[in-house]
Amino acid sequence: MKLTGAQILIKMIKSQGVDTIFGYPGGAVIDIYDELANHPDLRHILVRHEQGAVHSADAYARAKGDVGVSLVTSGPGATNTVTGIASAYLDSVPIVVFTGQVNSALIGNDAFQEVDIVGITRPCTKHNYLVKHVEDLARTIKEAFFIARSGRPGPVLVDLPKDVMTATIEFEEPGEVHIKSYRPTYTPNRKQLTKVVELIKQAKRPLIFAGGGVVLSKSSDEITKLAKRADIPVTASLMGLGTFPASDPLWLGMPGMHGTYRANMSIDSCDLMIAAGVRFDDRVTGRIEKFAPNARIVQIDIDPTSIHKNVSVDCPIVGDCKKSLALLNELLDKEDSAEVLGDKSQWLSQISEWKSTMPLRYDQGGEIIKPQFVIETLHELTQGKAIITTEVGQNQMWTAQYYGFDKPNHFITSGGLGVMGFGLPAAIGAKAACPDKLVIDVAGDGSIQMNIQELSTALEANLPVKIVILNNRYLGMVRQWQDLFYDKRYSSTPMECAPDFVKLAEAYGATGMRASKPSEVKETLEKGLAAEGTVIMEFVVEREELVYPMVPAGGGLTEMLLV
């Protein structure tokens, strides 16, 4: 069968089980778009900015637990994807980004809309390719998907010169992917896990620390089973929220800079930490020398570079979180139940004391809306079942603290890179992946303006999302630092001039609502969530509310500023 490069591309994308791609056309990919018109079974969602295409693909991947795909043109189309790719890289999200490229004969000549996107994205992709010959195309695409989703997942970019897309060859199905230099270790070392069994039996104050790797390896059942089996309290990083139900009594809340008092105190006091799929980011550890000073640390990760990188570990386990935790549970099942459970009453009562003396708290008076109250009410009304995306800043931290995630893949945020402008395109991507779910972007007034153009994408593609703007008329998180550490010199953080978000929504053809009083919060949310189509709900909130607790950068986890 003779096929063009463009036909091979689409065939290979479909053969990976992909039904949706996010993209934006241009000269270098016009042949691909021309072919795409023949494939109604491959949905193309036309974004309004290529950064949005990548964030949408990222969230699509995370909501669905599969790979997300975007397609953009050469030059500016390609450079516009870089922020999205970097975010997916730091959060280990499997996406494949196809970029158009000028004719291969022109590469290197500074041709119109030529950039070396493979060079530009080398440090922020798991791997990338320039396809020089149409004969290599099918195999390269298959490899790209394989690399994106296997091992520690991540973004892969494939650069496609225009002449490769128009060339015709006899199509041959590529064989199984076999890359001799790439063999991730899935199966953990059993001996190491038997050591963990002993550590669990000896521990008086154990703790589980789950991260994004638990979401990626779909092992939240295994984490939950482990916690219950041995009665071990659980904390989870921003990326790991939802891997263990927040409604469970063993839940500690998130640790770190804006972690709960009890999570940070527990890390400080625990004598055993079982860390799974985490990379000990500085936002989590605080001052590294003071992190979990009394604990023996077990670290499970599929990526050996994550181990011993920031924190030195007593029992490293290289392997897939799901396989490792399943094996650990299997080994524990063979042990005497009472011995595994041990007597944790003192430990658990210490934790509940921390919880009751220093809970997350805010005071909702009668006049001004507290942002935390909006999130709590949102949780109540959605019963924790919505997929929540966020922007970056205080809005993101309050969502992490107050929404109470019970399930994985329901909280989608730009964790490692912290990209303002992530939430709206992410909501659109999540909605495309899970059309039956309610999808909500919790936004700040600053961040929402960074990719607001994606409202048109949501409307045109009929992917209704709800946007909750916590409007404090500040770049709130930066202002928080200025408030606490820079003598309240609010240099360039007030955002006095902003659009009327209600009118803005209407201008795009969406619905806009505003609440300014605490008494209006519930009603506005109820109406907005129930309304058909895309809705912006703006909440005019307390301007100078701060996110607490807060561990100042470089401080130890117990050095929390509390309300």
Add this chain to the structure above:
Amino acid sequence: MKDQKHIFSILVDNEPGVLSRIAGLFSGRGYNIDSLSVAQTVESNASRITMETRGDDHIIEQIIKQLHKLINVITVIDLTDKHHIKRELALIKVHAKPEHRAEILRIVDIFRCRVVDVGHEHYTIELSGDEEKLRAIMNLLKPMGIIEMARTGAIALARETATKNSN
């Protein structure tokens, strides 16, 4: 922890961009490259990179893991603590005034190197050896005036007999 010099032998896919991935990894993460040499191996689809770098144990561990993580890296061997043979090739162009020629040739003879190009004013000497030998001859030639010099950077291979038991 103290910085130590390490020598790695890295087998990589012989593909465009691979060197840039490795160089980018080192510059992006702030690791040092002291010397680097790259060429195709027996099989045309693989190249061997010999690299000298420095770091404490923690950094060296990360360097090895990070190198392994690159898709195009096939194997990474740290030769530092293994028996290995290490060589470097240098070409040295030195002023050869008539009154110095005999002395230069004597040095060349002692160090078992060769004069590969002769001019009215200069000799070009080809020399291979380890770093110490290179430094020694450079010091001896310096007084005559070294015009220019090119070095390959170290290349190294593990010794067969010694590697059988170690991994």
